[in-house]
Amino acid sequence: MNLALHVIKEIVEMALREDIGTGDITTMAVIPANAEASANFVMREPGVICGLPVLQAVFAAIDPHVHVILPIAEGSHVAPGTVVASVRGPARAILTGERVALNLAQRMSGIASMTASYVALLHGTKARILDTRKTTPGLRALEKYAVRIGGGTNHRFALYDGVMVKDNHLALLAANGVGLVEAVQRAKAAVGPMVRVEVEVETVADALIAAEAGATMILLDNMPPAEMAVAVAAVAGRAELEASGGITLSTIRAVAESGVNYISVGALTHSARALDIGLDFV
Amino acid sequence: MNLALHVIKEIVEMALREDIGTGDITTMAVIPANAEASANFVMREPGVICGLPVLQAVFAAIDPHVHVILPIAEGSHVAPGTVVASVRGPARAILTGERVALNLAQRMSGIASMTASYVALLHGTKARILDTRKTTPGLRALEKYAVRIGGGTNHRFALYDGVMVKDNHLALLAANGVGLVEAVQRAKAAVGPMVRVEVEVETVADALIAAEAGATMILLDNMPPAEMAVAVAAVAGRAELEASGGITLSTIRAVAESGVNYISVGALTHSARALDIGLDFV
Amino acid sequence: MNLALHVIKEIVEMALREDIGTGDITTMAVIPANAEASANFVMREPGVICGLPVLQAVFAAIDPHVHVILPIAEGSHVAPGTVVASVRGPARAILTGERVALNLAQRMSGIASMTASYVALLHGTKARILDTRKTTPGLRALEKYAVRIGGGTNHRFALYDGVMVKDNHLALLAANGVGLVEAVQRAKAAVGPMVRVEVEVETVADALIAAEAGATMILLDNMPPAEMAVAVAAVAGRAELEASGGITLSTIRAVAESGVNYISVGALTHSARALDIGLDFV
């Protein structure tokens, strides 16, 4: 799945308004309006390059005379020193757009690279990596795209397109005498046929109840892998199972081997560090 | 320096539109419209709490009937388990706003906490921590505020409010036969009296030239601390000096002891991880 | 499932900007600023009242001093002459907001009423009424809400939250040598676990193929009820079935009795006529 162009454009315009505002006073002061330049975006560390269409859109928004060449395919694993994009055209536009292009591409590449690290550890299991809603406000569409580019799978996009009855919903309902079964039934009755219903549980017993109540996916929260394996056996395919809660590169393999269908990792989007990419003028 | 309220409101509204969109279908399905609830935002790890006014604005935007109590002052260093905010009111609003409130406050607290770690290492030197423009597109105002809350100092906000003649400007000018001195002079001639002019240099010799040309601040890029000390002595107060380039918690003390006025750290905003904060229903 | 307040507010503000623009020159000319008034929104024909929260938001946006009383519950079947809302306050605000309030409430009530007519005919069958994406641009959230108020169920909201492989997708793929099975597989591989995959077919044979390929829902396009019954038997619960294509009040019962799960009716939103509601000053 790719990325809608108008989503890219809206984010790029917002980012440029924030950074350029009433004008790049340095560049306008020191660089003549008619100066031309060529420059390369170069990887400073290894990783998965992500965000090339965004980088392209940055320069298109500033000045359509900037020509962008993309020698490397989006999503490639690339070595330090690799040129991932070349720009040529009005020098002012290149200098003015540099920071926004890098801020977006570095963040997206950081997320894609971290996702790829997790995905690599799942080899031979059926588990897939999921993202969460723990994304940067305003950039969710780009960040979920970066997860896909890194080999991950997207969970629901937001509150509007999937039902997830979480611990806090259940706690509140319990305090009002409403149990897990009724919660699932309420959800299924309210939504249409294209919406899936997931429930968060903390015990194998609740996973079983949720599956029988008709949940199509069950989130096993902070469960030890061994217990997850029990849940997998008990649910026996009546619902898909998602493992969640503080899973790291060192623990993910054991989780995957429990047999769950999905493993969600919030850190992919809330704590990935930017990948180091630079812009070198030729 | 504090944070303009309309800046908070615009970011919060954007974040809520992104996450809620046409509606929180889970909460509307399972929680009755008239249910009430109380819940606490609780630190799950130690750090500097930042973003409380943002958290408050999230719930005000969703439903003005949610009452928010803030028992802890913004910017406090707090221990795990501390309640940093309590909310009480319509249960739906609290559940719908939880994620956006956490996404913003966790990110801001992560930045403030990382900044505080750097600041703590400068004790006894005159150096101050600066942020950069390597911020999250759309969230720069919040992130630079978080740097201030963590004890850091803000560099220019964007391309429009300060002149920074960078390596790429100079490379391009050099290719056209224009040197450092003329670059600084062009900048000073173009801008008004309220704008400062900073130049990036890589050698002590260039630092001296820049200072004599009238730069009010000089960025020493990727210079070893010993060489920085030479630059400090050579410039002798004619301009302020900023150290920059891959400075980490392990190297910053030596840099500070070179006598520079400022040390800028891009990682504060491009790679701080989210601080773990949770929402517990009472 | 209810309706998110910020969705209402955005549509109401847009509608008021369109109709009031630089000012209601009639009311400002002839009605004194301090005049007060009371008026009732009255049904001029029988139907399902829908849009009361929207009507309330119209007056709140114009002047918070207008007091709105809602004596009748949203979604009630009401007789002609019934007062569905009373407003009291500044006369100018009431006169200025009248048309926008009516334009929205009449349209929403028209959709809810038409939906209710279809739903009434399904009694005793398991079929549910679905809406489509054939909605008024800009008002989809209100129109899909009106369908729910009328007793219908929502299909996907838009292109972003559900997969529907339609006839035109399949025609295009067929022309490139790609068949139904691969189409379904591509869709399932690309999306995450919270997204359902529906396929449109025209024959029982294709319905079977789609079900075996893993489609979770199958749209039977323009199929005679007898053939639909065959499809229901053949698919045997492996996927849900949706009947679609020119279904009217006179044909729907037969369609429902074929055993399909859902019947979608585009006319609910593209051709419902406005229900007649008036505003009478007291």
Place this chain on the structure above:
Amino acid sequence: MNLALHVIKEIVEMALREDIGTGDITTMAVIPANAEASANFVMREPGVICGLPVLQAVFAAIDPHVHVILPIAEGSHVAPGTVVASVRGPARAILTGERVALNLAQRMSGIASMTASYVALLHGTKARILDTRKTTPGLRALEKYAVRIGGGTNHRFALYDGVMVKDNHLALLAANGVGLVEAVQRAKAAVGPMVRVEVEVETVADALIAAEAGATMILLDNMPPAEMAVAVAAVAGRAELEASGGITLSTIRAVAESGVNYISVGALTHSARALDIGLDFV
């Protein structure tokens, strides 16, 4: 009178944002990025085609590589089976834009066609068909254009560009001791020379009073045709007369023969059903 291009663009962009949002996940999943296609928009029933420039703008907004050919002039009366537009280019863009293009063109053609049905019945009378403010919020500019395309004439656009003292204004004024004459005089004194003043009346006597007070147009509300003829004779050209109130295809001829200048029909915009147009891939 035609249609301003920026009005089309704003509505089209809004409609695409609503329907595409974060992306057309079906098309991105199953159709390759480089697939090309050709398709025809075909009339499924007879009517007046309207909205061709809008349809063109939909595809231009999604992908400028889509080529649109318009073999039939906007406003033509066309038979079922007629190709009213052909599109050729990237298959994804055609599939993604299909629904929004149809939603707009079907609605506009429905309005133009209904208007043309009314206009056809006025042959030989001097009466002209007027629209009202009973339009779809957000789409008024398109809907009033469709009325023109169908042969109708536009009444004022909104509250800001024409004075219409309506029954509710007069009722409120009467309750405060202000009569029809003073109402008209207030209106004429407040507005500039480019604004016309219309008054709504229910009796011939009031029509006469309004004309003498200087109203330039008088709306005869729910008056029997015979009484309208009396009003026409009495007012004798001192003001233009508009008939209004529940006028249908079966009653309009009699109304027109009363000699009124205009007949306004709210149903043109609040209750026209969508004309059936389809998209067939070649």
Place this chain on the structure above:
Amino acid sequence: MNLALHVIKEIVEMALREDIGTGDITTMAVIPANAEASANFVMREPGVICGLPVLQAVFAAIDPHVHVILPIAEGSHVAPGTVVASVRGPARAILTGERVALNLAQRMSGIASMTASYVALLHGTKARILDTRKTTPGLRALEKYAVRIGGGTNHRFALYDGVMVKDNHLALLAANGVGLVEAVQRAKAAVGPMVRVEVEVETVADALIAAEAGATMILLDNMPPAEMAVAVAAVAGRAELEASGGITLSTIRAVAESGVNYISVGALTHSARALDIGLDFV
């Protein structure tokens, strides 16, 4: 005629975003958040005060805790030293809003005062002062309101709400063999009954032709007053007449005495100087 509140709010928000942006760094730095203050807006020169509702809206937008008292009615002729508004509340909000409040009120008062100067010279004639479309982009609604407050009358608001066939339209038509009569007829045929048609002419002969062709208003461009009197006699009430073209305070009386209905003065909005108003802290 008054001023729609949502128009004020939109302009005020735009102005505050422009001036405050990411924050009033001076006030946040030197004034404590809890400081309170009182201050008066005081006339520094005589004139017509205009913009008080705007001034009120400025502070309401910044901080609802600022209390604004308006001792003087909008539109009053006031002497230097008069307090036209008092504000009391959070000191930061008052300091931050001062400039935007003054920028708007000074401009509006300047326009109202200049209009009043022209109006005063028309005493005893039937002529009324009109504004033009030569307004400040973005502020037209406020500026046309200021003209009304100064005693003037508004011409059409913009290109969309009145027909004015100008010299350039006619020149272009003439070059294509289309004359004045056909131009007027085209205009009348295209627009609805609520739109007036004005034509610009340079000779008495053309004024007559225009009147006979059915123009409802005729603009006499740059005509000497004596010739205007001839035009007034010749047209004899069949159309209203507007004098236009470089009319000043010294020439307006003679123009008015020619018997024209309206005199338009572009300088009211394109060249009024700001009236001097100050803010004094108590």
Place this chain on the structure above:
Amino acid sequence: MNLALHVIKEIVEMALREDIGTGDITTMAVIPANAEASANFVMREPGVICGLPVLQAVFAAIDPHVHVILPIAEGSHVAPGTVVASVRGPARAILTGERVALNLAQRMSGIASMTASYVALLHGTKARILDTRKTTPGLRALEKYAVRIGGGTNHRFALYDGVMVKDNHLALLAANGVGLVEAVQRAKAAVGPMVRVEVEVETVADALIAAEAGATMILLDNMPPAEMAVAVAAVAGRAELEASGGITLSTIRAVAESGVNYISVGALTHSARALDIGLDFV
């Protein structure tokens, strides 16, 4: 320093929306869609032409088929009768854009011309002309650009990019026992290294105190030139000095000869009259 293109585009689009709205009904009614035309923008009085890139953007926004030729350089001093821009293309677009193009260019040229008049009087002194924040809300970026084009220098852009501790800040602080020195210190402590701190004073004594407290610029408010000369001598270069307060063309030379660095003139932007420019069809 030049003008960022996206700033021009945003203002031009806002201005066109305001003036064209739902359509230029005159031009659409009388001018055929396929008519072509050529026209020249001609100076009607001498002055500094400013706004040519804006004029170009107006026509580009309406119709890219309009070709604009600019024979004269932005900022030239030009005589009456000079053609400053030629446009050729679709007649409708030229007629529809004329007023917005003129409204912007006339205002900008008025500001540039007034600025040039002031600048001309400074010859041989070191003083430079500064603008203020007394600009037209919404147009500040264009107006400050016009000041630069006229030979002036920009003061801070807004409240966010420079510290100016004004009389009202100091009055309020004084009432709370905080003096000038602490005010300056608070400001310097709160802001980063790229922000300058200016203080407004009314006496030479306060100027000295401010300079010693570390203010980088001092505004001498309403001081007689002789007293300014004393201030210049006393401060002796420790801070830059700005003269402000009611300075006119007749008083500015004496002010400049006092030795101040800058003279700010609010009238440049709040009271410049529009320069007369016309559009003549060829």
